[in-house]
Structure formats: structure tokens, C-alpha cells
Amino acid sequence: MKDFIQILRRFVPPYKKYLFLNIFFNIFSTVLSLFSFALIIPILEILFKMKEISYNFIPWETTGMDLKDIAINNFYWFITEQINTHSEAWALMILGAFLVVMTFAKTCTSYLSSYFMIPIRSGVVRDIRTFVFKKVISLPIGFFTTERKGDVMSRMTGDVAEIENSIMASLDMMFKNPIMIIIYLGTMFAISWQLTIFVLILLPVAGFVMGQIGKKLKRTSLEAQQQWGGLMSQIEETLGGLRIIKAFNAEHKILDRFIKSNNKFFKITNRISRRQAMAHPMSEFLGTCTIAIVLWYGGSLILSGDNTISAADFIYYLVIFYSIINPAKDLSKAAYAVQRGLASMQRVDKILSAENPIKSPANPVRINSLNDKIEYRDISFKYNTDWVIKDVNLTIKKGQTVALVGQSGSGKSTMADLLPRFYDVEKGGIFIDGVNIKDMAVFDLREMMGNVNQEAILFNDS
């Protein structure tokens, strides 16, 4: 839950306006639905002929009386008027018409709340995608070793999609349902606090059971996304090395390896989906258990005749309580989905928080042309553990043409890559006109260079 709020705090602020509108319409629609449920009370009373009292119209501006009580009284007065002048069936029809109008208003506001939630949902996903892409562009070449490329791709596509399908898809419920539950619970308190306290003791027990399942879900999701990253790496490697694979008749070997990983992924996803499928039946069962207990307790309150709650009110109460169960169920489902998404968010964050070791200094020395010479002074460099370049000195005068000749793998390309700071030297330094390239802005440094590569790359662009 803490992680979830943190994600909201990070990504939702640009969409604050929409969030307020969403919350506003959520509250509005919940209140309207309470009103439409409330119509069930007079309907029941008419059907079972429970009220024989006659009502008088109370003027709206009467002082010393709650507006709510006046409204209820006048509403009953209006209905009894209809019964007396027309018939009971006519009164029922009018109540039905009220119900239709109320429900129409309720569904409209409920639609509006979703309407304003949608741009938040897709906007946040768009932003995450842009952030990751921006980060990937800024990270140094050294970050993307071959085995990492597939994994980065799986994070940028699979994990971002997972975030969209889980966290963002649940956003609506995460906001709507708690509002509904709180307002409904408040009304339930107003109708009968004894019954509601009783309900509140039951609910946490059910909630605890559900929470235990959610925790495990996040762990397995992380495993699944890792496995998926591994698969992507294998695909990327295979596509890149297809020539080698075929030349050495290694199709079988590669296929075996792929099938093994694929099966492992299959097993993990099965575990996740099964656990997730458990959420619904579980909450349904727990929900029905609570309803049964409430029915028993509330029923005995009415039958004991101590006037805490009338039968019609109790039915209204049950309707509200029943209406809480669905949002609560959805909320638990959403909470599961969020857990899954959080695992993906963690993986995306690994990229977002990756350090770029190749930095421009705060106050760079400004140089925009080569006047004299480029010097490599006592440089040493290694990619991993073995030194590729050791104590090399080289001076290149302006206008000179220099060719590096050597065996394959002797470090020619590496020497060249050090100059635009694709990698940084470990020891020594490279100087342009006496200025260490680490003291220059990376942009200025590369701005001075042209680069023709061993492998040609064509971009699908002009």
C-alpha cells in the first residue's frame, strides 16, 4: 500500500485536476445511489401496509425542525396523498419513476467519474514510457551489454504494459470503492450503529485472510517478470547470432535452452494466475458468511422488539450492506493486481534509477574546436576484469592522419571509443589541447567529432 501511494505521488501530480473531478463525481454518484436505495423503504411499507399514520404537509421554511425530517415527512405526505386520491398502484408507479430518474443521475455521474479517471490512467503510462526511453538514451553504451539488451526491452515493453494493465487499470477502483465503502458505512451507522459495529468486527477478519494471499503474489510476479526478461534476452541473442547457430548446427541446443526457460515461465505464470483466481471465490464466500451472520443478528434485533431498527429499515440496511460487498470484492481484486504491477514497477525503476557514470562536470571548460593536438596520457582501461589497454601514450597532431593497426581484439575500437567518452578510462587521461575531456561537457566533446562505424546502422527516418 505504501509503495502504491508513492507511485501516485510520483506520477499523478500533473493530473491533479482530473483526480479532483474524479473524486467529486464519485462522491456525488455514491450519495445518489443511497437515495435511490432509500426508495425501497416507502415501497415496502406500501406493499406490506406497514404504516397507517396520516401525514400533514409541513412548510419548508418551518424553523426548529431538520430539513431532512421535513423532507422525509413531506415525501411521505406526497405519497399518501397519491394513494388516497388515486390508488396504491399509482403511488408505486410514481416511486418507480423516482427510482428511474435517480438511477439515471447516478449512472451519469458514475460515468463522469470514470471519464475523468481515464486520462490519468493512460497519461501516467505514457509518462513512464517516456521517462524510461529518455533514461535509456542517456545511459552510456557500457550499460547495454548483449545479455542486458533483451532484458531492457522486456522492461520497457512487458513491464510497462503490466503496470498499465494492473496498477493503472485498478486506479478507478482504488479511488471509487473506498469512497463508496466509507459513505455506505456511514449510512449504515446512521441506520443502526449496533448492527454496524457488529459488521465492523467481522470485516477485518476477512480482510486479514485476503491480505496474506496478496503478499505472496508480489514475490511470484517479480520472479515471472525476471523469467520473461531472460526469455527476451535469449530471443535477442538468437536473432543476432542466427548465422553462428546455423553454421554450427546448434539449432537443437538453442531450442532446448529456450524450451527450458519457456517452461519455467509457464510454471510461474500458472502459480500466479491460480493464486489470483482464488481472490474472487474467497471473497465471495467470506462475504456471504458475513451476510448470513448479519441477517441472523439484525433479524433477532427486530424480533426481540426493542425498536432499534424497523423491518423496512433493516431491508434498506441489507441492500446497502450487500452493495458494499461488491466494491469490497473489487477492491481486493484491485489490490492483488496492484501487487503484480508493483513488481513490474520495481523492475522499471531499476532502469530509471540506474546511475550514469559518464557525467558532464558542473562547470565545464568550453572548447569547440581542435587547435593543436589530442593526447592519450598513460591510459589504462578494462571492460570487466582484464586490462584491454595498459599504459598507452599517443599524441595526434591537428591535421595528422593516424591509423591503428593490430590483431582483431587488440583494442583498436576501444581506443577510439574512449575519445567520445563512450567509456571512461580507468587510469591516465585523454586531453584535447591540454584540456582533460572529463572537464568538458559531453555534448561539446561529441559535437566536435564525426564517427563512421564498422557496422552500418540505418535508421528508419530521413
Ligand SMILES: Nc1ncnc2c1ncn2[C@@H]1O[C@H](COP(=O)(O)OP(=O)(O)OP(=O)(O)O)[C@@H](O)[C@H]1O
Ligand atoms: N563491450 C565489451 N565488453 C567486454 N569486453 C569487450 C567489449 N568490447 C570489446 N571487448 C574486449 O576488448 C578487447 C578489445 O576489443 P576491440 O573491439 O577494441 O578490438 P579491435 O582491436 O577493435 O578488434 P577488431 O579488429 O576485431 O575490430 C577484446 O578482447 C574484446 O573481447
Ligand SMILES: [Mg+2]
Ligand atoms: Mg574494432
